[in-house]
Amino acid sequence: MTSQTTVKTLLILGASGDLTGRLLLPGLARLVARDRATGLQLVGAGSDPWTPDQWLERVESAFADANSQADAAGKRELKRISETTSYRELDVTADGQLAALLGQLEAPVAVYFALPPHISQEACAVLTAAELPAGTRLVMEKPFGSSEESARHLNQTLGALVPEDHIHRVDHFLGKATVLNILGLRFANTFLEPVWNRNHIEKVEIIFDEDLALEGRARYYDGAGALRDMIQSHLLQIMALLAMEAPATLDERDLRDAVAVALRASSIKAPYAKNSRRARYTAGTLDGRKVPDYAKEKGVDESRNTETLAEVQVDIDNWRWQGVPFILRSGKALGGTRKEAVVTFRPVPHLPKGFTGVDSPNQLRIGFGPDTLQFDVDVNGPGNVLSLDRATLTAELSASDLLPYGEVLEGVLMGDPLLSVRADTAEDCWRILDPVIKAWNRDSVPLEEYAAGTAGPEGWPA
Template identity: 85%
Template sequence: MTSQTSVKTLLILGASGDLTGRLLLPGLARLVARGHAPGLVLVGAGSDPWTPEQWLERIEESFADENSQAEAYGRRELKRIRESTSYHQLDVTGEGQLAGLLAQLEGPVAVYFALPPRISQLACEALASDRVPAGTRLVMEKPFGSSEESARHLNETLAALVPEDHIHRVDHFLGKATVLNILGLRFANNFLEPVWNREHIEKVEIIFDEDLALEGRARYYDGAGALRDMIQSHLLQIMALMAIEPPASVGERDLRDAVATVLRASSIKAPYARNTRRARYTAGSIDGRKVPDYAKETGVDASRGTETLAEVQVEIDNWRWQGVPFILRSGKALGNKRKEAVVTFRPPPHLPKGFTGVDAPNQLRIGFGPDTLAFDVDVNGPGNVLSLDRATLKAELSASDLLPYGEVLEGILTGDPLLSVRADTAEDCWRIVDPVLKAWARGSVPLQEYPAGTSGPGDWLA
């Protein structure tokens, strides 16, 4: 049963890192300013010898936008956070150091590991279960481990420290509004669910193409790549939501059980040279901005062969989806920014003779950030009523008033695990991609190239 006791202290490990300044603190600022975190105390910790002034400067920068727009109550809350915060230099992997800090903080405490996976693992191993205060929540950033084996080992380490419902494996990509938008679309419309299967759907594509390049994140990204960074940790979760059986409720147990069932049935099958592709960007330009060759970026080890664009075809071996390819693609430094799921329906079995015009399959597109809906249908065109033309029905879907990391933090602070990845699911995501990673490491799939600012290698579909 999930505990609903609110967190009193948020401890961010890796407080001097990029993730904290760029995403975590701005997300927290919106959460606090909107009144979702009353009385919360923020504590930062890191290996850098920051002074209190340096920590406050980071908070001021991260809170600036929200502070300028907030109402009086929000500004007071943001001020309270700034006045009560503190920063501690410590080696989280050192014996007793993290436990010693936890003992000083008002609980319950949520410990946010804004750290590389390997350091998070070592930090948890350095903790003794008898020195973790009751009610402590452990928050792990993606990627959760680096393989199925390492994810299982990390799960075992965490389970020895706190109960499963106090472990949050966060996925900021899937905000609560996005999850509910997908579920509402699928299960609240009786015309849609009867055709949501292999009889009527030809393929499902889930695409996250970014126009951003490396942006100084070589230390993390060059050891991860597009398959680990996005497909393993984010796009498989979206795929599962698109493919689940109707749950009894949108409660976390029913929903996460349904997600786990889909992922257990999922795999990427050999030959990997046919069902997967990978590529890396070379020098180019995006919107007039010059982008250097990835292999020559500072901090990149070109010999690793890290991909910046990956595409895999996942098969779901169950009654509903047998034979329907789920194509998951993500890449950096691409010319067209594209974040959407595209459902392509099978063409009608027969078009009455006499009609002319568009004969392309109908498509349903769900856009992410902002969440949108577009449905392509064929209708009789103006003038010649026998000529079919393509029309698109569009709608904006519900949006949260919080930033993505604000939604994640709200779930952590209130003990709601809906947006948290469950232990078995985290391991299954790695099980799905591990064979591909091994095949790529053997060179079974060529590493292609594409100029930054294009749609990918020439032989890839745009």
């Protein structure tokens, strides 16, 4: 059973890094301002020799927006955290340093590894279970490993330190509201379930296209690329939610079991030149500003052949989805932003002669950030009742009052791993993509090009 012990201390490793200042601390601030985290001690640690004033300036700057919108209780709590927070300089990979710091903190402690993955793994490798305060939670950022084998090794390292339900593998992309919106749509509507299968659905597309370029993230992104950065860690999770069987409850065990079953049935089949594509942007224009060739961006190693646009076709070999392609695509520096799942239904088996007009299949589109729902249906058009017209039913779905990292931190602090990626799931996501990565490394799949600001390479569907 999942422990519900409330965390007393949040220790952020990599506290001087970009992730902490840009996402973690603002997420925490909104959580505190909403009176959903009280009595917490915040400690930052990093390799940079920061003074207390430098750390305090970062905290107060990140808290400013939430503080301006908080009620009196929220303002008091944000002020208390600012007045009691501290920063420690340390090398997390050195024997004894991290363990010594943990021994000084009030338990239970949540240790947030806002660090490059290989540093996080080294830090965990020098710890022992006996050195961790009771109830310690370990929070790991994506990517979780770099292959199925490395993910399994990291799982073994973490499992020797704390129980599985005390390990939070962060997927900030999939917020609680988004998860529940998908599940509510799927399992609360009688008219959908009978047609949610291979007999009525032609294909499912999950697309996350951005109009942003590298934006100074070469240090991380050039070692990952679109396939690892988005498809492996985020889009496969959305796919599993759309494809899974109905869980008995929304308890984390039932829900994560259902996700795991869907992923275990999933694979990308050879030939990989047919079922996967990759491309990289060249110089172009985004929103009126010139963007350099990706290979010439600062910090990029051109020899890595890192892709900025990736697409794969996943097959789910079970009764419900046999023969239905799930197409997952994500890219950067594209002409527009598109963040949605599109379910395309099969055409009607027979349309009575005499009708004219729209003959394309019905589609259900679920938008992400903000979460929206659009359902395309064919209806008799105005004027000529024999002419069919396409109408779109739209709805806005529930939104969270927290920032994405606020939702992540709430789960960590309250001991709820619902939004965390489970160990077996983390390994399975790599198992699905490992053959594609190996094929790309052999150059079995060509690296195509597209100009920044366009829809992608010529011949790719927009």
